[in-house]
Amino acid sequence: MTWWRKWLSAILFGSTLLSSHAAVSQQTELDMRSGKALYERFQCWQCHGYEGQGGRSGPRIADKTYPYSVFSVFVRYTNLMPAYSPSELSDAQLEQIYQFVQSLPAPASLEDVSIVDYE
Amino acid sequence: MTSNKDQPSDLSMDRRKFLSSATAVSATTIIGSSMAPAAEASDKSVKPPSASQLMMEDEVPEGYSAEQAKDYFVSSPGSDFMVDVVKQMGIDFVTTNPGSSFRGIHESIVNYGGNQAPELLTSVHEEQATAMAHGFYKVTGKPLIPLVHGTVGLQHASMAVYNAWSDRVPMIILAGNHMDVMDRRAGAEWAHSAQDCIRVVRDYIKWDDQPVSLQHFAESMARAWKIAMTPPRGPVAIAIDGHLQEAERGDLKLQIPRITPTQPPVGDEGAIAEAARLLVEAENPVIVVDLMAHDQTGIERLVELAESLQAPVVNQFGRMNFPNRHHLAQGASVIAQADVILCLELNDTWGTINTMRDRVHRESQRRARSDAKVIDIGVKDLFIKSNYQNFQRYFSADLSIAGDGQATLPSLTEAVRSAMKRSRRLSNSERELRWQSQHRRSFEQALDTARYAWDASPVSTARLFSEIWQVAKDRDWSLVSDDKLKSGWGTRLWPMSKHYHYLGRSGAGGVGYGAPAAVGAALALRDKGILPINVQSDGDMMFSPGAFWTAAHHNIPLLTVTHNNVGYHQENMHLQRMAVRRRRGTEGNSLIGNELRNPDLDLAKIAGGMGVWSEGPIHDPNELGPALKRAMDVVDQGEPAFIDCRCQPR
Numbered sequence: 001m002t003w004w005r006k007w008l009s010a011i012l013f014g015s016t017l018l019s020s021h022a023a024v025s026q027q028t029e030l031d032m033r034s035g036k037a038l039y040e041r042f043q044c045w046q047c048h049g050y051e052g053q054g055g056r057s058g059p060r061i062a063d064k065t066y067p068y069s070v071f072s073v074f075v076r077y078t079n080l081m082p083a084y085s086p087s088e089l090s091d092a093q094l095e096q097i098y099q100f101v102q103s104l105p106a107p108a109s110l111e112d113v114s115i116v117d118y119e
Numbered sequence: 120m121t122s123n124k125d126q127p128s129d130l131s132m133d134r135r136k137f138l139s140s141a142t143a144v145s146a147t148t149i150i151g152s153s154m155a156p157a158a159e160a161s162d163k164s165v166k167p168p169s170a171s172q173l174m175m176e177d178e179v180p181e182g183y184s185a186e187q188a189k190d191y192f193v194s195s196p197g198s199d200f201m202v203d204v205v206k207q208m209g210i211d212f213v214t215t216n217p218g219s220s221f222r223g224i225h226e227s228i229v230n231y232g233g234n235q236a237p238e239l240l241t242s243v244h245e246e247q248a249t250a251m252a253h254g255f256y257k258v259t260g261k262p263l264i265p266l267v268h269g270t271v272g273l274q275h276a277s278m279a280v281y282n283a284w285s286d287r288v289p290m291i292i293l294a295g296n297h298m299d300v301m302d303r304r305a306g307a308e309w310a311h312s313a314q315d316c317i318r319v320v321r322d323y324i325k326w327d328d329q330p331v332s333l334q335h336f337a338e339s340m341a342r343a344w345k346i347a348m349t350p351p352r353g354p355v356a357i358a359i360d361g362h363l364q365e366a367e368r369g370d371l372k373l374q375i376p377r378i379t380p381t382q383p384p385v386g387d388e389g390a391i392a393e394a395a396r397l398l399v400e401a402e403n404p405v406i407v408v409d410l411m412a413h414d415q416t417g418i419e420r421l422v423e424l425a426e427s428l429q430a431p432v433v434n435q436f437g438r439m440n441f442p443n444r445h446h447l448a449q450g451a452s453v454i455a456q457a458d459v460i461l462c463l464e465l466n467d468t469w470g471t472i473n474t475m476r477d478r479v480h481r482e483s484q485r486r487a488r489s490d491a492k493v494i495d496i497g498v499k500d501l502f503i504k505s506n507y508q509n510f511q512r513y514f515s516a517d518l519s520i521a522g523d524g525q526a527t528l529p530s531l532t533e534a535v536r537s538a539m540k541r542s543r544r545l546s547n548s549e550r551e552l553r554w555q556s557q558h559r560r561s562f563e564q565a566l567d568t569a570r571y572a573w574d575a576s577p578v579s580t581a582r583l584f585s586e587i588w589q590v591a592k593d594r595d596w597s598l599v600s601d602d603k604l605k606s607g608w609g610t611r612l613w614p615m616s617k618h619y620h621y622l623g624r625s626g627a628g629g630v631g632y633g634a635p636a637a638v639g640a641a642l643a644l645r646d647k648g649i650l651p652i653n654v655q656s657d658g659d660m661m662f663s664p665g666a667f668w669t670a671a672h673h674n675i676p677l678l679t680v681t682h683n684n685v686g687y688h689q690e691n692m693h694l695q696r697m698a699v700r701r702r703r704g705t706e707g708n709s710l711i712g713n714e715l716r717n718p719d720l721d722l723a724k725i726a727g728g729m730g731v732w733s734e735g736p737i738h739d740p741n742e743l744g745p746a747l748k749r750a751m752d753v754v755d756q757g758e759p760a761f762i763d764c765r766c767q768p769r
Binding site for chain 2: 050053084085109113117
């Protein structure tokens, strides 16, 4: 293979990677937006809050790192919360909700909020 | 102020003689000087009859014959004597919505009694009048009198009476009735009469009576006070006959019985020694407490016991039982590790030791270790009724002791100290370090969690409580509302050590308790310089918004901020659980019947319509702090203030 063919192949391979990454990002973005809509539709906010912050009725789910497999088990099988079955909430929809929950940002540091003044 | 000795011993004496003797001599009183209510009453000024009253008694008004005067005028109505009785009991307020079946005593309170001790508190609904008495007791430890129609009024009041009963809160309900058919006018007086008017609430009061004479009334009131105030405390009711109130008392020689408060029951000495032995020998003793502390003394006594053992305390917050920033204040998870669990005045011991999840098949699991010994101290077994099941599931404790928790604590602490060997005492420093560390971790975790959704709109409940704290922290304050449905941020974050820092819950979850109970508590705090803070649920407020009018009318300073989640959120979650369980949870229909939208409630306008300064709705959390400062300017002038804040669900 001549040098320019190698160079062309590398460019093509790289651009394929980039476009594929862009496609993945676009898909993730789409999933997050859909996930937010599904989060609201399936009433996840009732126990976990609109920002996933949690409360007495449900734990915080924002800013936590866990794989989708663990997330799905909690939603479907634990009896800790109402069990959303795949026929009601598909795997694809649940993944979109997962993407949304994972995208929820970390909060401000304690020093930046006025809750520290409790001593 | 007058002292006990200034009171007449025989209220049948001529009032002119009373006037002269009250100022000149120490009458031989039949009112006890050693008991609390009379002692309290003795500090209240009892107005002598006015000149016009005296004229009415002794003289036939000009233009009337003696016979005519008897037809037109009553010089000494029975309800005046009733007010004398109430005054001697040290009752500060009578909460009421007016009604014809008690117009006699109403008039006597405001004119004969001078509307002082008791003062009439105007309410726009009997349920609110009763809940105000509930809130007042939580601060002062003193009962009030809700004054209601025996029929329609008591029917209105009944849910609030059930709350009080379940929360072990004493009050003396006076219910107007017309007993004699020959005295009833046609129409309303028949509709407002009953053969047995108290029956409607009898399932959830401790005692009731329907006196047929004034002396009977006096005795029944004394008995009512004793029964209501003896643990387990609770409401009592007296039906007051319209004719008895309105007719001449005549020349009857009437006496007001002395009230001697009953000392609370204390646990058996041998059983206390056994409880102490179990606690001292335990590796991981845990104390769980709910409805224990009647006042600050109860908190101090529990601190003594807990520190003697260095045992963690789980407060279920029926009362402010234990300082929440004490290193021994711990979460319920410690119950799982305990080998001995001391339960103090729990209403639900079974539900403390076990759990039952909301599942299709209800199965319970023991939360505590299978070998954990359970000591149950409290008064719940001393008085129980059949119909309403608020007594919770039966639990077979290893050692069950009937006795008032607060009254029993000194002997238990003494027994613990006596039973403790040196080696056990030495282990306390290691225990203290362990619990200090765990307490610090829990608090840091709470702070960490509170950061989430800090800038969110609707406002997070943690942010709500944090912003309120900014205006409360440099004052003495009282959280007069339940915080459980607001994720417990008040009890988790605000440092609480005083009895009035937190007043607990409604008792039976009867909705509509929040606003009037807050007003009753604020009334109790009005002259103490303590800021009452009411974090008001929107759904609860819609049951009893008129309570805010009472606060405005009587100049009761109260800071109210709503936790407005635009619906009945608890029920929202219940409906979603039902729908998901039936695999119909995808359509978002759980809002139907549960949300308060379309139109959205303008709670600020509602409060404003009650004559209360108000702002809102606030959606932006950054606007809450400045609004609170404006509200505090109003509260500092002795008025109620109200902010409507749109919040996250929990």
